[in-house]
Amino acid sequence: MSVSVLPDASGAGSWIADYGTAGPPRAADMATVSSSLDGVLSAELHAAQITLGCTAEDVLLAALGRTVARTIGEGMLIVDVVSGPEVAGFRRVGVPCVARRGLSGSELLAAARPGAAGDAEAAHPLAVHVHRDSGTTMGLHWRFDTRGFDHCTVQELAEQFPLALIEVTSG
Template sequence: MVASQLPMTAKEAFNAVTEFALATIHIVDYDAPDAARPAGMVRLSTPDTEELTAELDGATEYLGVPADEILLAALARTIAKTLGDGTVLVDVASERGSLLDAVPLVCATTQQSDATDVLRGVHHALASATESAADGMSEAYFNYLGEVPDDSVPVPVQETPPGLGHALEMRVYRTADLVHIDWWYDTSHFEPYTVEELAEQFPRALYEMTTDALPAV
């Protein structure tokens, strides 16, 4: 006999959401690198498309929130789909000001939170984040550069390796009217397929945010 599936009570639902939100996700494949896995920063890019840029620009206007909040919400959904539900601490740099340390990014699948809730969570996390130095460095770094010069500069931004020491940097910038997304990762901490999956899932998560989220932040 198959047991009947009873709906969760409000308290059970709250406890379930709280439980996954409090669980910390480590995004790296290897916590401690060894000699067999030499360290080095490698770049993988999400394909640039006019559709992705148009979706982000349209959602920024419709939702009335900065682009970095939408991108971070998409990153949260991407991590949930790829690595599981929970909280990831992310250092954040954007046009809004100085580097924010250890911003708690709650990563949830559609079964746990809809797009509006994820976006709202990012908005409040950024609003309450501090610029003070955290204990240790976060594994992930979200670096939103905004508009940058084209390839006429001596060293294009897409060719400049990260210098802060994070295991993973998601670098977002705009040139020639297109949004570009690069994933720089430390080969001593990641298998290539992990970052490939993040880069592949991110556009889908972004489209989900831009099409399903409501201006309720």
């Protein structure tokens, strides 16, 4: 699964970015921060799917919203979600970024707003690629436009994500 944050309507960046940028990122502008979910967190994710009656993608999106809220601030994050190896099709989702612990995982999931599906991706200043490393662990690669994000901001997102996932899966 890949989750990509869209630039704002002006194309000048995103509300979550550290800096405004002009134009889409080039390959040389992109960097990656890698992190992982251990076997315990992967099991939490699987159990939450069953308990909440949703997909792993939904739980990961809710955790991303909580992560962004804790690291950058509250708002609505518009993301393109790509499932599988093909990048040709995606679905657009509005993900609430809410830091309040009183909002449960299922409430965060219910607040997500599905948008239209699409057949092409725009340039994204931030993308999270999630894949299985093994039968029990998952890898996350946070690709970001270095013109818009400080490395330390993306590192903080990567560090906060497991904690947000625990909050979402704990109800």
